[in-house]
Amino acid sequence: MKALYLLLLAVVIISCKDQGKMDSQAAKQETIDSMKVEIEKQKVIDSMKVEMAKVESQKEVVIVQQPSTSAPAATAKKKAWSNTAKGAVIGAGVGAATGAIISKKKGQGAIIGGLAGAGVGAGTGAIIDGSKK
Incomplete structure (x- = not known):
């Protein structure tokens, strides 16, 4: 009978130890997964910044010179809000x-x-x- 109790106690102790390891492993895996998601988000943000920089660099600046004898051009009106x-x-x-x-x-x-x-x-x-x- 004592052997049965000892065996039962050993099984409980071993199962508790395994469960603790599994919980910590699951928590570690969750942390790794969330870090991977954040890294992917940051990659998307960085690529968007690169694309916006490309678009900004592609903008053209046009300078129009008018003859000095003509009247000064009227300033452009700002577009009003709808x-x-x-x-x-x-x-x-x-x-x-x-x-x-x-x-x-x-x-x-x-x-x-x-x-x-x-x-x-x-x-x-x-x-x-x-x-x-």
Whole structure:
């Protein structure tokens, strides 16, 4: 009977040791996997930066010289914001403020309110743009 208890105790101890090793091995593997994912993300970001640098370097600069006898050229006007863009920005601001005030979860309420406000504001601005045309 004592031999049976000793055998049972040995099995329990061995199984507990193996489980601890398996948990630490699984944790190590999870850490390695998450590091691999982060490295892949960084590679994508780096390649995007390289591509953006290529695009920036390919931009052409055109210089036009006008005869000095002609009148000075009028300065180019800045393009004004469309009503759709203005409505989206204003709606997002008002919606975010309202969502943060009303919601118990301030950040989540601000995000949801901002998105809803931007949508409504953009829709209203689009209607105004359509009526002006």
